Amino acid sequence: MDNRKTVLITGVLGGIGSQLARTFNESNYRVVGLDLVDQPSPYCEKFIRFDLHRYCAEPAYKVHMEDILNKEIPELFLLINNAAVQILSSLSEVKIDDWNQTLNVNLTGPLMLSQLFLDRLESSHGSIINIASIHHQLTKKRFLAYATSKSALVGLTKALSVDLQGRVRVNSISPAAIDTQMLRDGFNNDEAKVRMLNELHPSQRIGKPQEVSQLALLLAEDKLGFINGANLNIDGGISNVLKDLD
Secondary structure, X not given: OOOOOEEEEEOOOOHHHHHHHHHHHHOOOEEEEEEOOOOOOOOOOEEEEOOHHHXXXXXHHHHHHHHHHHHHOOOOOEEEXXXXXXXXXXXXXXXXXXXXXXXXXXXXXXXXXXXXXXXXXXHOOOEEXXXXXXXXXXXXXXXXXXXXXXXXXXXXXXXXXXXXXXXXXXXXXXXXXXXXXXXXXXXXXXXXXXXXXXXXXXXXXXXXXXXXXXXXXXXXXXXXXXXXXXXXXXXXXXXXXXXXXX
């Protein structure tokens, strides 16, 4: 008999998502991964191609995918809402379609999946972990949609923890700069800029994906079961920095 707990991870092929899958796989969890790209992770026992934006926007797709999810995931201990899109634009540039896609993937999707799996999570005495971002409190130009969605995701985390009162724990993790390929692509793989980014942090380095995944593992376990409705920053101290003029 397989007594392993099941974790569902969205955005499982990304830098943080793939490390989440690896950490939970190595900790004897049964890992089910969802992602937009059909490229199964070696750390997933089951992989399902899944488009969160369509799931929120297209009723027929929602019904179709829920039939699959209900069949393939009869039990669930942990839902990690990790998938996200980051479309940059200033106020004069922002397109409503991009805005809606960002909110669907980063906010509405986590809400709808939490609703879908609520009974299963309650039955297993499980929890939900939302991967938010430092952008929920500190942001930069042109991050309008992304920062708004992550602020709202932290708000959703807190609201759900109150609404579900003892049924399912809900927490969020807000990483700052994490050393993923997506981050390096954002700097055009310029090592000099990455070094500067390291030095901005009091830790003198940016984060590692495994640090986020290890925190998620700790939050999932019953030993820290009193943590509920919390948003945990993992930011190398950057949120304490006020940079002065040289």
